[in-house]
Amino acid sequence: MVVAHRVIAILDRACPCSCRGPHTYYVFSPTPRRNARESRDHDDPNLRALMRVWLANRGIWESGWWLGPTVSVAHTAENVDRYVAAFGECLAVLTSVRILSP
Numbered sequence: 001m002v003v004a005h006r007v008i009a010i011l012d013r014a015c016p017c018s019c020r021g022p023h024t025y026y027v028f029s030p031t032p033r034r035n036a037r038e039s040r041d042h043d044d045p046n047l048r049a050l051m052r053v054w055l056a057n058r059g060i061w062e063s064g065w066w067l068g069p070t071v072s073v074a075h076t077a078e079n080v081d082r083y084v085a086a087f088g089e090c091l092a093v094l095t096s097v098r099i100l101s102p
Contacts, residue, residue, distance in 0.1 A: 047099070054090040055083075 027033055029042040052062045060083055063070040071080060 047094075050099075051087075051090055051094075054093075055086055058086045060086050 027039070027042050028044060028047070029038075033039045033042060055062045071083070
C-alpha cells in the first residue's frame with residue numbers, strides 16, 4: 001500500500017482523482033466509484049495505455065489495466081522510488097500539455 005499511497009499523493013496534486021483499498025486503485029474522478037457503471041464512465045483506456053507506454057519506455061512495467069500500482073515482494077525501496085518518480089513525471093507532462101487538468 002505504500003506505493004499506492006505515494007502514487008495517490010502525486011495524483012492529488014495533478015488532477016481530480018480518488019482511491020480505494022485494500023486493493024488500492026486510482027480513478028480520474030474526484031469521488032470514488034460506487035459501481036461498475038461509474039467505473040466505466042470515469043475510465044479513460046487511451047490515457048491508461050499512454051501512461052503504461054510512458055512507464056515502459058522508462059523500463060518500468062505496469063502490470064495491468066486494472067487501475068492501480070502493483071509491486072511484488074521482490075521489489076526494493078529503490079524500485080518503488082523509481083516507479084513513483086516516473087509516474088509523477090508522466091502526470092506532470094500530461095498536465096502541462098493539458099491532457100489532464102488539475
